[in-house]
Amino acid sequence: MQLTVNGESNEIHEIEVNLSKLLEMRKVESPEMVAVQLNGEFVDLKSYDTTYLKPGDDVEFLFFMGGGSR
Amino acid sequence: MTGFSTNAIHGIHSRRDIHGALRPPVYDSVAFEHNSAEDINQVFSGRKPAHAYSRITNPTVEEFENRIRLLSGGIAAIAVSSGMAAISNIILTLGGSGTNIVTSRHLFGNSLSLFEKTLKPWGLEARLVSMSYPQEVSSAIDNNTRGVFLETVTNPQLEVADIRAISEITAAKGIPLILDNTVTTPYLFRSKNFGANIEVLSSTKYISGGATSVGGLIIDNGNFNWNQSPRLADWAKQMGPMALLGALRREVYRNIGACLAPHHAYLHSLGLETMSLRIEKSCSNALSVARFLKQHDRVHAVNYPGLEESAYHKIAAKQFSNRFGGILTFTLQSRDECFALINSLKLIRRASNVNDNKTLILHPASTIFCEYTEEDLEKMGIGLNMIRLSVGIEDIDDILNDLERGFASL
Numbered sequence: 001m002q003l004t005v006n007g008e009s010n011e012i013h014e015i016e017v018n019l020s021k022l023l024e025m026r027k028v029e030s031p032e033m034v035a036v037q038l039n040g041e042f043v044d045l046k047s048y049d050t051t052y053l054k055p056g057d058d059v060e061f062l063f064f065m066g067g068g069s070r
Numbered sequence: 071m072t073g074f075s076t077n078a079i080h081g082i083h084s085r086r087d088i089h090g091a092l093r094p095p096v097y098d099s100v101a102f103e104h105n106s107a108e109d110i111n112q113v114f115s116g117r118k119p120a121h122a123y124s125r126i127t128n129p130t131v132e133e134f135e136n137r138i139r140l141l142s143g144g145i146a147a148i149a150v151s152s153g154m155a156a157i158s159n160i161i162l163t164l165g166g167s168g169t170n171i172v173t174s175r176h177l178f179g180n181s182l183s184l185f186e187k188t189l190k191p192w193g194l195e196a197r198l199v200s201m202s203y204p205q206e207v208s209s210a211i212d213n214n215t216r217g218v219f220l221e222t223v224t225n226p227q228l229e230v231a232d233i234r235a236i237s238e239i240t241a242a243k244g245i246p247l248i249l250d251n252t253v254t255t256p257y258l259f260r261s262k263n264f265g266a267n268i269e270v271l272s273s274t275k276y277i278s279g280g281a282t283s284v285g286g287l288i289i290d291n292g293n294f295n296w297n298q299s300p301r302l303a304d305w306a307k308q309m310g311p312m313a314l315l316g317a318l319r320r321e322v323y324r325n326i327g328a329c330l331a332p333h334h335a336y337l338h339s340l341g342l343e344t345m346s347l348r349i350e351k352s353c354s355n356a357l358s359v360a361r362f363l364k365q366h367d368r369v370h371a372v373n374y375p376g377l378e379e380s381a382y383h384k385i386a387a388k389q390f391s392n393r394f395g396g397i398l399t400f401t402l403q404s405r406d407e408c409f410a411l412i413n414s415l416k417l418i419r420r421a422s423n424v425n426d427n428k429t430l431i432l433h434p435a436s437t438i439f440c441e442y443t444e445e446d447l448e449k450m451g452i453g454l455n456m457i458r459l460s461v462g463i464e465d466i467d468d469i470l471n472d473l474e475r476g477f478a479s480l
Contacts, residue, residue: 006117028119029085030136032145035309035316042310062309063119064146064319065127 001055012053019048022059035062074141074257078342081137096336097121097129116320126324130332134339138287141342142256142269145292146315148323149285149335153252153272154180155328156286157219160248160270161185163314163322164216164301167193172210172245173219174201176227176451179438181250201231208239215243216299217268221250222259222389225424226399226434226458227451228373230382233389237265244298253397253424257346258353258390267294268314276349279341280427280463283334288323290314348463352396352425355469356461362470363400368407368477370455374398396425396461399434405454407480408433412457414479417464417472429462429469 001017003010005026014021019038023031036043037060043051053059072080087094102121104110112118121127131149138147150156161184165171173185175198185196199206201220211218218240223230233249240247249266251259255276261269269289271277278285296306296313305313323329330338353376360374375386376394386394402408412420418429422437432438435447435454442450461469 006112030082034119035312037308042308044310060117062116062316064116064312064315065113065119065121065132 004058019051075346131335134335142289143262144289146290148288149330151328153286156270169214169216170195172197176224204235219248222254230386233264262291275425282337351463353393356396370401372400401455414476424460430460432458
């Protein structure tokens with residue numbers, strides 16, 4: 001399925017992918033230190049395992065490094 | 071689940087060092103390079119986890135922050151340049167003109183000065199209450215209150231508030247409880263378990279390894295709904311529980327610029343590894359010194375929560391697992407006698423710090439509270455005949471002998 005992750009188009013071959021799996025696929029080392037938005041809505045850390053993605057979803061991972069503004 | 075000391079030594083497992091070094095190196099670099107303009111844009115917009123500039127994040131500082139996160143049980147930790155920087159950052163993040171902070175009238179002198187002198191002209195009101203009477207906290211909170219701030223043990227009055235009782239009040243009113251845990255640290259007091267929402271510390275003290283370097287910490291315990299905090303509600307919509315971290319890292323902390331130096335972070339991480347041993351020794355020595363002073367005929371009174379006659383003994387024993395910290399105060403006949411004792415000591419050092427490896431002595435009224443009048447000092451519970459002792463980790467007989475020699479010379 002086609003997803004937009006951090007503004008870039010991504011083809012995901014797995015049929016069922018939840019947010020935890022996507023974080024793992026993106027090799028995020030500390031998933032607990034990332035704020036995740038799905039289609040513009042904040043997703044709580046506790047819901048990563050139960051939040052399954054569907055084609056066309058827009059996922060934003062926000063890391064607290066780097067130094068830009070909101 | 072591993073214990074405190076094990077976690078302090080091993081930290082959160084991070085990526086393997088390129089050379090297999092067991093102790094991560096010091097990344098004493100200001101800037102970090104990226105492969106392309108697109109890459110650095112992703113880093114700056116927070117979409118890629120990488121360091122860019124050490125005022126904002128740095129690998130050595132991050133390693134220290136991760137260890138603190140593990141030890142405190144918080145969801146986020148930010149290391150800053152000092153304990154005062156930690157307090158300043160958090161108050162500037164939560165408060166503003168026309169708002170107030172409810173705090174203790176018995177605070178560390180510089181913290182009180184920050185509230186009453188530095189921040190007052192910017193429109194922030196400090197409402198001073200006695201934390202020994204939680205009802206006073208409740209009465210002082212109104213719609214403009216943005217936080218309740220207190221110390222686990224006040225310095226140098228050594229009062230110990232009932233943190234759970236105060237946290238029940240702040241939770242009911244939707245106000246964050248900010249706790250200065252400097253003299254107890256997450257080793258003696260896990261503030262999250264008592265309902266505190268934010269912890270600030272001067273890591274200069276116990277954490278740094280016994281005063282090796284200056285630093286501070288802000289810890290978000292992850293147990294406050296930031297939608298309730300007017301300044302953070304907008305951040306909470308985007309980041310949920312990470313709102314405080316976002317507001318600090320991506321605005322206030324970044325803009326204030328009080329970052330921890332990588333070398334200091336390295337020393338603090340090193341200090342953490344032996345912290346539990348040093349705290350145990352310092353607490354045990356302090357109790358012995360308090361008992362020694364209590365029976366001495368030159369001493370009028372001894373104030374130490376570890377003494378059973380202290381009004382705070384029971385609550386301190388409950389909150390700090392029967393350890394009572396390394397600081398005590400005692401009174402002599404006069405200011406002159408205090409000065410004479412301080413001047414007579416050979417081993418104990420005359421210096422302004424606490425929780426050093428060395429035992430340190432100070433006359434609070436003429437040093438850390440010297441900007442206040444005698445009338446102010448009386449209200450703050452700082453007597454002119456009071457001496458503060460921060461008991462270190464030397465052999466106890468040597469500390470007691472030095473004090474005995476000093477008293478004999480009076």
